[in-house]
Amino acid sequence: MPNPGEICATQPQASAFRHRWIACLVGLFFQLAAALPVCCQEPPPSVGLNLERTVALALEANVSAQISIQQTRAAEAVVKSKRTEFLPTFSTHYNYTRNDEPRYFVLPTLGLVEPEEVYTWVTRVTQPLFTGFGLTYQYKLARMGLDAARLNEALVRRDVVYETKRIYFQLLKALKLKAVAQEAVAMLEAQTEVAVNYHEVGMTPLNDLLKTKVELANARQDLVAAENRLEIARTNFNLLLRRPIDATVAVADMLEVPLLDLTIDHCLETAERDRLEVAVADLEIRMREKEVALARKDYFPSVQLQGSYYRQGTDWQVDGGEGVSDSNYWDVQAQASWDFWQWGRTGHGVAEKKSRLAEARLNRTQLMDDIQLEVKQAWQKAEESEKNIATVQSAIDQARESFRISEELFKEQMATSTDVLDARTQLSETTTRYYNALYDFRIALAALDRAMGKPSIDIAEAR
Secondary structure, eight states, X not given: OOOHHHHHHHHHHHHHHHHXXXXXXXXXXXXXXXXXXXXXXXXXXXXXXXXXXXXXXXXHHOHHHHHHHHHHHHHHHHHHHHXXXXXXXXXXXXXXXXXXXXXXXXSGGGOEEEOSEEEEEEEEEEEEEEXXXXXXXXXXXXXXXXHHHHHHHHHHXXXXXXXXXXXXXXXXXXXXXXXXXXHHHHHHHHHHHHXXXXXXXXXXXXXXXXXXXXXXXXXXXXXXXXXXXXXXXXXXXXXXXXXXXXXXXXXXXOOSOOOOOOOHHHHHHHHHHHOHHHHHHHHHHHHHXXXXXXXXXXXXXXXXXXXXXXXXXXSTTXXXXXXXXXXXXEEEEEEEEOOOOOTTHHHHHHHHHHHHHHHHHHHHHHHHHHHHHHHHHHHHHHHHHHHHHHHHHHHHHHHHHHHHHHHHHXXXXXXXXXXXXXXXXXXXXXXXXXXXXXXXXXXXXXXXXXXXXXXXXXXXXXX
């Protein structure tokens, strides 16, 4: 057995060794903390698709945009078709008639009136002269339909630009929040390791260790949720560009904070002037006015000029024959027709079109109210997000300073590991709020651009 002197000599050595070992652990802990990237600092710029290129690819890939292009082409074809209705039409038909017997006048000696077999070939040209202005209004309606199709194409492209911005910034936010969650887990793992060692040597109570483990478990759950949100954001991004949903995604970050330098009055005036929906509503009213005029066409007669050339014969060559007095001849006719009594059908039709016109005017009034509300809400959301950014930016500096002070106090054994843990958690939460505010502000500005009818990205240049 060791004598009492040896025991007394061994205890100071063990105590000194234990303190040196704890000091090494503390140093290792803060080295890990210093090595971890601070989430509120700007990371190196990403290499990948920027916003302008993403918009261009989305416009090329979007199915709705492609459909709107085909609708415009169809409307152009309708205009060309309606234009041809002003021109003369040419037609021809060939007819064979078999009579039960040859037909004579009262006196058979006068000859045949119609042979037993008759072949007839008719070529005809028809030129409309007056249709109660029907052709004119139909052509004008077709032209307006083409204008409406072009406006709809522009509307679809504008919505694609907004949706691209929204998905792009959602992806950036998901990337940042995952990085914050990863940092929180890494920090808490290091904190847990230190807490375990401190507890084993009796420097911290069990309660601090348990609290650290609970915080670590919560942080790991938050990381799983952040990874899932990022995966959803990547899937939405790939679907936007019509790529495989598991394709690698790399986008350029946008950490600069834009400015909201527009007044609400300016936004409302811009929306009333530039919103394509207003142009569509105005066009709809003009189309309804033309439909009222078109419905009145049956109040007038229609007149057309028709010229025909005939050939007849007793065989398929239509070159005359026995009983055919004139094998070829022509005529010109001016035809006028007028359905002057239809039991009020035309009047009821005009009344219907007038009601449609009144409906279109009311729809425009309601549209203007909806646009004003949309602009107001978008502007307020953007203003709120901008203020949140300014508030959280100052809070980040305070949270960082609080964490630094807690570290220094912990080194001097004037603070517990729980104090450091709380300060670090506060910094992570504040940084999360900052990125939420930043990218929500970006999305709010995109929504405001859409509400005003002025996308911030030039679509033509993006393509």
